[in-house]
Amino acid sequence: MKFQSQKVAWLFFATSLVLLALQLVYGFIMGFAHMGYDGLHEWIPFNTARAVHTNLLVVWILSGFMGAAYYIIPEETDRELIAPKLAYVQWAALVIVGVIAIVGFHFNWWEGRKFLEIPRPLDFLVVVDVLLFIFLIGGTIWKGKRRTTTSLVLYFGLLMAALLYLPGMIDFRSHLFDSYYRWWVVHLWVEGVWELIMGGLVAFLLIKLTGVDREIIEKWLYVVVGFTFLSGILGTGHHYYYIGAPKYWLMVGGIFSALEPLAFLGMAMYGIAMARKGGRKHSNRLALVWTLGTCIMSFVGAGFLGFAHTLPQVNLYTHGTLVTAMHGHMAFWGAYGMLVFACMAYMLPELTGRPLFKHSKISEWAFWTSTIGMIAMTGAFAVAGVAQVYLERMSGMDFLDVQEAIEVHFFGLVLAASLFSLGIILFVVDFWRSGLPLGGITLKAEGLPAGGASDVGLEAPEAVG
Amino acid sequence: MLSKSAARAFFLGGTVLTGLVFIGMTVDTHRQAPARTNTAALTDEVKAGHVIWTENNCMGCHTLLGEGAYYAPELTKVISRRGKPWIRAFIKDPEAMFPGRRKMVKYDFTDEQIEHLLTFFEWIEGIDTNGFPADPPYKPVDGPVAAGSLALADAPEKFKALCVACHKVGGKGGIVGPALDDVRARYDRPALDRWIQDPQAVKPGTAMPKLPLSDPERAAIVDYLLGAQ
Incomplete structure (x- = not known):
């Protein structure tokens, strides 16, 4: 850790794990319901458990991305975050929106649109929160001493993720377009800009963990994310087969979805090749194991298994x-x-x-x-x-x-x-x-006025292990 | 060897190109939508049904056009599969229709709200979905109708609306319950009447629901099944 403001990442990671734990609980509720044991039906019917399960997923992943970005951007730009205090505000806002949404789901307060169940008034809070995040990251890159490809790809991914949330908020009269633009958010996130974020994060980890030259890693980063968008944007078509959109989506969606595994295969080969190439043995072997793990499992899960059922036939x-x-x-x-x-x-x-x-x-x-x-x-x-x-x-x-x-x-x-x-x-x-x-x-270390999160009184019990 | 600027050009070029094609196809999708989704029939009642659909997160259990969760049935063709009278009775008290089986939330919709939902489903069913959901290719074909079978055409209206959702007569109908052609060999009038009136009282735990039938309607069904017409 080179910069004090990187520490804000810890809060986002802790939040991620809490939300993940809760996601697992609701997953079990659904698993048991599928087995026929739906004893909680009166209080947590399946649609509530389902909305909580998927929304927690989205929020814990986003929280993890945000934490990682707050860690990476100072290091890549070689300066402290601008306004680290606002990063704590942004964290608090994320948690507040998340808690209200999850509680609301238990009281039939939602809009039943898969993955985007958060009700409309809260959507605006999400937008404000994400804009703040984008401002903090973008401002730090803008004022930074250097601009790396890794940080730009990561920033572009985060910015696009924020912008793509907007089409999901338009109110359409027709169910067709309600669905059509919902996928602009969901699909173009997970099979588009999130892969960009993934590319940026993986590149950063590979640079740190393998010791391979940054220029080489970043060059191949462009190739991998290039394949992602080449296949992923028109691959959205696999959600348009049967919702009332024209028939040509069957062909376009089918062909470009079939190319999507290539992007993930590229990511897997990229990770493995760089790890092999790396002469330096980093002391954190497990981080490399997780990094290669995500490269390989994303190919199997997203690439291969996705391909297994996206062909229209x-x-x-x-x-x-x-x-x-x-x-x-x-x-x-x-x-x-x-x-x-x-x-x-x-x-x-x-x-x-x-x-x-x-x-x-x-x-x-x-x-x-x-x-x-x-x-x-x-x-x-x-x-x-x-x-x-x-x-x-x-x-x-x-x-x-x-x-x-x-x-x-x-x-x-x-x-x-x-x-x-x-x-x-x-x-x-x-x-x-x-x-x-x-x-x-604490924010005091940075010479900022006391207040904000330092008032929470969080101090490391045993600061140095 | 590939240079970094060439790699960047590949990324930007590919993204812009496919992005433009995607936007062009989106514009065309909007152009074709009125014909493919019968926008003319998209009335305020349909929209009201759509709002009920989203505000209660129906796709948290069901799928519609294949989208949603996988806990409850796909509803794209539900109007032709079940018929409106059956759906009306079902939504009023879902558990009564499938006692002891997977539960649905009882929403206490008003009659008007239920009609809005039905118009919404009707509009959905009119969408050109490129063939989804497909007819099951390996569905067992109905065998030759045995002599002495009942004819569905002769059945009372309530029987056609409700009972055939689960039971077959004359080789036509659902497969959840047993075929009813030989009921007259197994039941006499008082037993059959009592069974239809309150299945749970006769056989606790049965999947047969207590149907919303008036006395004359029930009598007509009993007459029909016993071949007394």
Whole structure:
């Protein structure tokens, strides 16, 4: 850690892990409901659990991205964040919006649009919060001593993510366009600009961890994100097959979706090639393991499994079945969950001065149990999903009869999810043991007037490990 | 060897090019939308139904046009699959229709709200969806109708609206419950009447719901099933 203001990252990471833990709880609620144990139906019906589960996902990933950006940008631009105090305000605003939204979901306060359930008044708060974040990051780059490709790609990704949130807020009379522009947010995020953010973060981690020359890493970064947009923008078409949009989307969406795995394959090859090329052995081996993990798992989950059901001929039968859940879980965990974990595994030892994430057995187990757990979960979803497709969509069996027939696979899912959760718990244990950042979370060190987060009174119990 | 500026040009060029194509196709999608989605029929009632659909997060369990969650049935063709009378009865008390099975929230919609939802589903069903949802290619074909089977055409209206959603007669209808062609061999009038009137009282835990039928309507159905017409 070179700059005091980088410490704000810790708060965002801690928030990420709290939200992830809560996401798992709601995931279990849904897993049990699918098994037929829906005892919480009166208080937390499935649609509430589902909205909480997916929105927590989005917010914890975004919180992780923000934390990583606050860590990386000072280092890349070689200066403190402009107005670090505002970064704490931005954090607090994010938490407040998140809490209100999650509580609201339990009282039927939402707009039922998948992934964007946050009700409209809160959307405006989200926009203000994200604009503040973009201002802080952009201002720091603007005033920075140097401008690196890594920071620009990361910033462009974050800025586009913010702008693309807006089409999702337009109120359309037609369900077609409600859906059409909802995907501008959701798809162009996860298969577009979030991959840009991923590219920026991975490039930063590779530069730090492998010691390969920055010019080489950043050159290939352009190639990888180039493939991402080349395939991902028109790949949006795979959401337009059956919502009333013209027929040519079948062909355009099919072809460009088929190219999407190339971007992820590029990312995987890029990570592995740079790690091999790197002569320097960085002391934080686990951060490199997580970094390569996210490169590889994103290819399998997002690239390969996505491709497995985006061809129109296949998608006609798998669309809207548990096959989507199979792809979704490994894609989000592989591409974005593990990415945030890679950032944390690298940055926390730097922030806290405690090397736990570098070599602790617990951290190593955290990686393997969560990864194997997620692979097993994907397997359980795959079996349930494929069975559903053949029984319901191909043979015409009644929906509920099919759901009861595949209940047993959700027992497998819950077992696998328990293994996955164990991995997350182990990671949280090391996060806890690492303690607060060096010198505690305070603004005083930067010579700023007292106040803000320092009033919270957070101080590191044992500052130096 | 590829230079960094060439790599950057590839990234920017590809992004701008596909971005422009994407925007062009979006404009064309707007141009074609009125014909493909029957915008003329998109009345205020349809929009009201759409608002009910989103404000209660229906896609948190159901899918519509394949989009949503995978906990409850796909609803794109629900009007032709179930028929309006069945849906009206179902929304009023979802658990009554599927006792002991997966639950749906009871929303206490007004009759007007239910009609709005139905118009919304009707409008959705009119959208040109490029063939989704597909007819199941391996659906078992109905066998030859056995001699002595009932004809669905002769059935009372309420029977056609509600009972066939789950039961077959004359080879036509749903597959959730047993076919009803041979009911007359298994039931006498008082037993059948009591069963339809309150299935739970006869066989607790049965999937057969208590249907909203008036006494004459129930009598007509019993007459029909016993072949007494």
